[in-house]
Amino acid sequence: MSILGSADRLAEALAHLGMTIDTRAETGDASSSWTAKLLSKGVGACADKAEEEAGEFIQALREESDDRVASEAADMLYHALVALRVRGVSLDDVAAALEKRQGTSGIAEKASRKD
Structure with missing residues (x-):
């Protein structure tokens, strides 16, 4: 089994979620939107x-x-x-951080971090 599955499907879901969060942040009502309420805190x-x-x-x-693992991951x-x-x-910003790590061993990347 591959972790990848449908990368396009996940990318679309994350893009939609990101847009929804942005909308709730900009126009959301904290009394009716969990996202707006959480952001306001x-x-x-x-x-x-x-x-x-x-x-x-x-x-x-x-x-x-x-x-349950999938639900909690979501x-x-x-x-x-x-x-x-x-x-x-x-x-x-997150994508740029991931791109910088591509082709680098996780062990090497962790060793290169400054404390």
């Missing part, structure tokens, strides 16, 4: 929620069905995108 609240969702994803990896990705938005970090 600032970086700390977004970071806390991203951390919570990462923990739930890890728990699902260890103990739950593949469907939750984690959503909250990561909200956290990026609140910090003003674009998906282009």
